[in-house]
Amino acid sequence: MENRRLILDFWHRFKDAFNDEIPDIFKRFTFHWLMWILPLIIFVIISSIFYRGVLFDLPVGYVDQDKSTLSREIVRDLNAGAHANLFNYDNQLESAERDLEKAKIYAILYIPPNFEADVLAGRQPTPMLYYNALYYSAGLYSIMDYSGLIASLNTQYRTTMATSIGLPVPKLAQVNFNYDGLFNASGNSMYFQQFSAVVHLLQLFVVTTTIYILSRLPKRTRPNYPFVLGKLAPYTIWYTMLLMFEIAMLVLFSDARVSGSPFAMMLVVFFYVIAAQSIGILLYSFTKNVLDAYTYIGVLVGLALTYSGVVVPELSMPWIARFISSLEPLTYALNKLFDLFLRHSSYISVLKTCAILMIYPIIITVLVRKRLVKRLHSQ
Template identity: 55%
Template structure:
C-alpha cells in the first residue's frame, strides 16, 4: 500500500514537472525571467567592476589658490586610477549642485593662500567631500586622496625641518596587520559584485514564482496537490541553481576571482537558497488579494534584504530588532555562508547547518499556505 502511494506521488510530481518544463520552455516571459535578463544584468554589473573596483569616477576641483602646490595636488589626484578630476571655474555653488545630482561623486576644495600656509607651517586643510548617498561610487572616488596627502605631508615636513634648522623627531615604527571581511579592501569582485549576484537572484526567483503560480490554475486538479506544486516549482529551482553556479563560474573565469572553499558546498547552499526564495514568492502570492499587489511587495522585500542582510550595514552594528529582522531573511544566512566558501572555506558541518536553516523556510511556508493556497488559485486573476 505504502509503495503504491509512493509511486502515485512520484507520478504526480513527475507529470507536473514535465508539464511545467515544457510550458516554461515555450514561454518567452519565463526565458527572460529565468536566464536572459539575469545574465544581461550580471554582465552589465560585471563590466562596471571589470578592473576589480570602480575607476575614473568624475570629481570636481575648486582651486582658490592657483599655486604650484595646488596644481600638483589636482594633477596627482587626476593621475590616480579612481578619480577623473574636472576643474570647476563657475564656483562652488555649481559643484554642489552637480554633487547632489550625481554628475560628480566628490568635490576637492583648496582654500586661498594654501601653499603659503603650508610653507609657513600653519597646516591648512584641503578638503575632499563625497556624496554619502552613493556609497560605493562616492567613497571609491576618494581612494587615491589619503595616500596623496600623506606623501605631500612627508615631503613638506622635510622642507620645513630644513628651513628651521632642526631635524624631525623620530617616529615610532608601527606595523599594522589586519584581515577584513566586511571591507573588501577595494576589490568589488570579492564583495559588492558577488553580493549583488546573490541579491538579484532572489529578486528573479520571487518574481518568477509569482508569475508561474498566477498562470497555473490547472494545478488544482492534480492529486496530491502538494507534490504537484513541488513539481511545478522544481524546474525553476534547478534552473536558478544552475544560473547561480554559472555566474559564480563567470566571476572565477573572466574576473579573476578565486573560490577558496569547496564549490560543491556552494551548489548545496544555492539549491536550498533558491527553495527559500521560492517560499517567499509563494507567501506573497498566497496572502495578497491580486497579482499586482504581490509584485508590488517585491520592492519592499528587496529593500529589506538590502538593508538587513549585512551588505549596507554590518549585522553586529545593528540594534537587536534589526538583527532579528536580518536573521528572519533567508538571504542573510545564504550570503554569509556563500561568502565564507568564496573567501576562505568552511566545514561540511557548517554547510549542513545553513542548509538546514534554509530548508525550514519552505517547510514553514507549506504549513502556512496549505489551506489558503487552493482558495487563492480560485481567484479571478489566475489563469
Template identity: 45%
Template sequence: MAIADRRRGTPQRNFARFIHAFNTEARMAARSWTVHWLGWIWPLILFVVISGIYQAGTLQDMPVAVVDQDHSTLSRQYVRQLDAGSHASLVTAEGGLSEALDGLQQGDQYGLIYLPHDFEADALAGRQPSAAFYYNSLFYAAGFYSTLDASGLTAGLQQSMRPQLAAGMGLSMPGLASISVAFESLYNASGNYIYYQQFAAVVHLLQLFVIVATIHVLAREAPELRASSPHILRAKALGVRLVGKLAPYTLLFSTLLMIEVFFLVWLNGAVIKGSVLWMLAITAFYVAASQAVGLVLFIFTANRFSAYSLVGMLIGIAQTYSGVLIPALAMPLPAQLISHIEPLTHALSGLFDQFLRDAPGTSGLYACLKLSLYPLIAYVIAKQRLRKRLDFSPA
C-alpha cells in the same frame, strides 16, 4: 497484515506520486514560454545589464577638479603626485572656484582640491597652509574613493619638508617615530564591486524570479488558469505532489544561479575561497526558501495579480534589509530582526562566506539550516490552506 502492507507501500507510492508530479510538471515547463522567459531568458538579459554596470569593477581615476591659486613648485608637485595616484584623475578648473563647485554639484566631478595663494611660501615660512579637499559624500563611493590618496601624499610632503624647516629654526632634526597603518582589506582586497554588489544583485534578482515563477506555476492549478494546465495538485497526497511539482523549478533556478556565479567568477578571474559544494547546497536551499515565500504569497492572496503586486513590495525591502546597502550590525534592533526574517540575508551571508571569506566550515551548514525553515513552515501552511485556495480562487 493488510494494514502493515499498506504502510510498507506508502513510501513507494509517495515516491511514485512525486515522480509523476515531477515528470508532468517538467514536461509542461519545457513547453511553457513563460517558464523559459522567467527561467533563463529574462534573468540572463538582466545579468548582462548588471554586469555592464559593474564592468569596471573597482573605482579608479574618479574625476576631481583642481583650483590652484598658487602655481608654485609645491602646489604643482601636490597636483602632479595626486594625479599620479590611482584613485583620482585631476581636471584643472579654468573658470576658478565657481566653475569647480558647479561641476561638483552636478556630479561631473566627485572632489575639489583648493590650493590657496602663497601655499608654498606659507609652508616654508611655517604658517601651515591648508589645502582643502572637498568631496561629495552624497555620491559616497565615488567621493570617498577620490580622496584615498590624499593623506599619504600629505604625509610624504610633510616628511620631505621637515629637515629644511628645522634647519631654518637653527635646530637639528631628531629621529621621529613613524607609524604605517598596514590596512589589510580582508575578503575583497581589491575592493572589487563585482564580487560584492553585483554578486548580491544577482542573488537578490534570482529570489524575485523564483517567487514570481512559483506564483505563476501554482496559479495554473487554480481556476484562474486551470484550463491551461494538468491538475497535479487535485489528486490525493497534496504534500508530496506539491514537492514534486515545485522540484523541477528548484533544479532550474539552482542551476541558473550557479551558471551566473560561474560566469561572474570566470569572466573576472575570481577565486572561490570556500567550497563550491556548499555554495551549491546554499543555492538549492535558498531557491526552496524563495519558493516557500511564493507559495505563502499565493495562498494568502485572492489571485495571482495581487500576489505579483506584493512581490513588488519585497524588492525594496529585501534590498534594504539584506545588509548590502547598510550593514546589518549598523541597523537599529527592530531592523536587524526584520533582516533576519529575510531569506536573502542568510543566503547572501552563506554564499559570501564560501565565495570570499575564510568563514568556518560550519557556516555553510548554518545557512542551509536557517534556509530550510522557510520550506518547512510553508509546507505546514500549504497542507492547511492550499487546497482551499485552489478551490475558491476566482475563475
C-alpha cells in the same frame, strides 16, 4: 507503521507531481523568459557594465582657495592617481555642488585659504574631499587615492616641521599587520558588485516563477501539500544550476579565483533558492490576487538590495537596518558565497548557513499552512 505509510504517501504524491511538471516546463514561452532568456540577458548586461573591473578616471571637481605650492601638489598628485580625473572650478563652490548633485562629477576637493601657511605653522588645517553617496561605487572609487596621498604628505611635512623647530622626530610604533581576505564591499568591484548583483537578481526570477506556478495550480486540499512541493521542485533544481552556471561564467571571463569548494557553493545556492521560493509562497498566500503578489515583488527586491550589504555595507548601517538585514535570506547566502570565493570556508560554517536558510521555509510553512489552501480555492 502509520508514520511509514504517511511518509510513503507523501513521497508518492511528491514524485507524481514532480514527474507531471517536468514535461510542461518548456511548453509555455513564459517559462523560457523566466528561466533562462531574461536571467542570461541581465547577466550579460551586468557583465558588460563591470567588464573593466575597477573604475578609473572618474570626474572630480576641485576648488583651491589657497593656490599655494602645497595645494597645487595635492591637486597634481590626486589627479595623477588612477581613479580621479580632476576639473578646476576656481572659486565656484556652488557650481561644483550643483554638478555633484547632477552626477556630472562624483566628488569635490575643497582646499581652504591659507592652507599651506597653516600647515607650516602647525595649525592642522583640513582639506575636504566629499562624494555623492547616492552613487556608491563611483563616488567611493573617486576618492580612493586620497587617503594614501594625505598620509604621504603628513609623513613628509611632519619631518619638515620637526626640523624647522629643532626637535627630533619621534619613532613610530612597529606594528605587524596580520589579515585575511575581508568582506569589503569597496575593495573589489569584480568580485563583489557583479557577483552580488547576479545572486540578488536570481531571487527576483525565483519568486516570480513560484507565484506563476502557484497561480496555475488547480484547487487542492490540505493533504496535497506534497503536490505543491513536487510542482516547485524542478524549478529549485533548475535555478540552482542556472546560478552555478552564471558563477562559472563569472569565474571564466573575469579571471576570478575561487578558494572554497564549488560543491559547498552549490549547497548554499540550493538552500538559497528554496528560501526564495518560500518567500514567493508567502507573497502568493497573503495577497488577494496574482497581480498584487507580483506588485509586492518590487518591495521585496528593494528591501533585499538596500539591506543585504549590496548597496551599503552592513557595518555602516544603524541597528534597525542591521535587524532588517538579518531578516533577508540574501544576506546570509551572499556573505557565505563571497566567503567561499575568498577563502577555504569550513563545511561546518556552510551547513550553518544552510540551516539558517532552511528556517525561512519552515516558518513560512507554519504561517501559510491554512492560508495557502484558502488561496488556492479562491483562484
